[in-house]
Amino acid sequence: xxxxxxxxxxxxxxxxxxxxxxxxxxxxxxxxxxxxxxxxxxxxxxxxxxxxxxxxxxxxxxxxxxxxxxxxxxxxxxxxxxxxxxxxxxxxxxxxxxxxxxxxxxxxxxxxx
Amino acid sequence: xxxxxxxxxxxxxxxxxxxxxxxxxxxxxxxxxxxxxxxxxxxxxxxxxxxxxxxxxxxxxxxxxxxxxxxxxxxxxxxxxxxxxxxxxxxxxxxxxxxxxxxxxxxxxx
Numbered sequence: 403x404x405x406x407x408x409x410x411x412x413x414x415x416x417x418x419x420x421x422x423x424x425x426x427x428x429x430x431x432x433x434x435x436x437x438x439x440x441x442x443x444x445x446x447x448x449x450x451x452x453x454x455x456x457x458x459x460x461x462x463x464x465x466x467x468x469x470x471x472x473x474x475x476x477x478x479x480x481x482x483x484x485x486x487x488x489x490x491x492x493x494x495x496x497x498x499x500x501x502x503x504x505x506x507x508x509x510x511x512x513x514x515x
Numbered sequence: 516x517x518x519x520x521x522x523x524x525x526x527x528x529x530x531x532x533x534x535x536x537x538x539x540x541x542x543x544x545x546x547x548x549x550x551x552x553x554x555x556x557x558x559x560x561x562x563x564x565x566x567x568x569x570x571x572x573x574x575x576x577x578x579x580x581x582x583x584x585x586x587x588x589x590x591x592x593x594x595x596x597x598x599x600x601x602x603x604x605x606x607x608x609x610x611x612x613x614x615x616x617x618x619x620x621x622x623x624x625x
Contacts, residue, residue, distance in 0.1 A: 406558070443600065445559070445615040457612075492558050499611050502547055506558025 405429050408493050408507040415483055416515055423478045423510045425493030433499050434476040436468060437492040439509070445492070451476050452499045483514045517542040521603050521616035528623050531592050536619045538603030539585040546606040548586050550579050553600045553618065562601075593623045 406427045415421055427434060433452040437445045449468045450457040456468065465481045480487060493507040522537045540548065547566050551559035563572040565581040572579045576597060578589045588601055600620045604613040 443618050445602065445604075445613075447612045450612060459612075494558070502549055502564055502606055502613070503561045504559075504613075506560070508556070509558055 405505050406493055406495055406507040408491075408510050410510060411508060412511050412513075414513045414515065417483055417485060419483050420479070420481045421483060421512070422480070423491055423493075423512075425476050425478070425507055427474055427493075427495040427505070429495055429497075429505060431495040431497050431505075432473065433496045433501070434470070435494040435496075435504065436476065436478050437494060437506075439490045439492060441489070448478075449476075450499065480512075483512075485514050488512055488514045517605070517607055517614050519603055519605055519614050519616040521601075521619050523619060524617070525620040525622070528590075528593055528621070530594060530623055530625050533589070533591045533593070535590070536588040536601055536621070537585060538588070538616055540603075540605050540614075541584075542605055542607035542614065544608045546608070548581055549604045549606070549613065550577075550586070550588055551602040551604065553602055559602055590621070593621075595623045595625050597621065598623045 409424045435450050436448040439445050447459050448462045451470050467479045470476045490509045490511050492509045494504040496504045519540045547564055549564050550562040552562055553559045563579040568583045570581050576591050580587050600618040602618045603616040
């Protein structure tokens, strides 16, 4: 059984489009995250979502918005895509905000043309 | 500014050739240091947590150690299946968010 799943695995789109990436975890965790991994392999936290509390990394453009329909899902919606948004996006979850062991999804490779 | 630096960027070893990966950090109030393994096309997989200087953790051929300024991931007699990118991350101050290094790509040749 997949613990943290993401769809789609690959996403190719044009500049200016709006797209969403879906994430689901079946671990019963309270906290979910979105990370961006750039071409240099740095993982940068974008959002943490814990019990309906959203913690935003202040460097994330407001074109990015997380949406959580329930505790097991945290989707990422991106408006007006730009070339610089091309990266691999990872969803992750942990038992709670203070638990450091995070379980990652397989990633979504986004390419903006 | 809190920072995590990993070295080397890449390391090629022969099967059985032991070595170490380095993770140095400059943060205010270290809460913990974490090692993850990332295989190509996959998300990072948790390996170890270290909380205080002098602490050591082992798992199979891997051993992680921690000082006040850096952590080492020692790999003993590695096998080709140990090939992966090894990521280091720290948690500091009152912020629960992890600060990540860029990783070391380890290649073990048979």
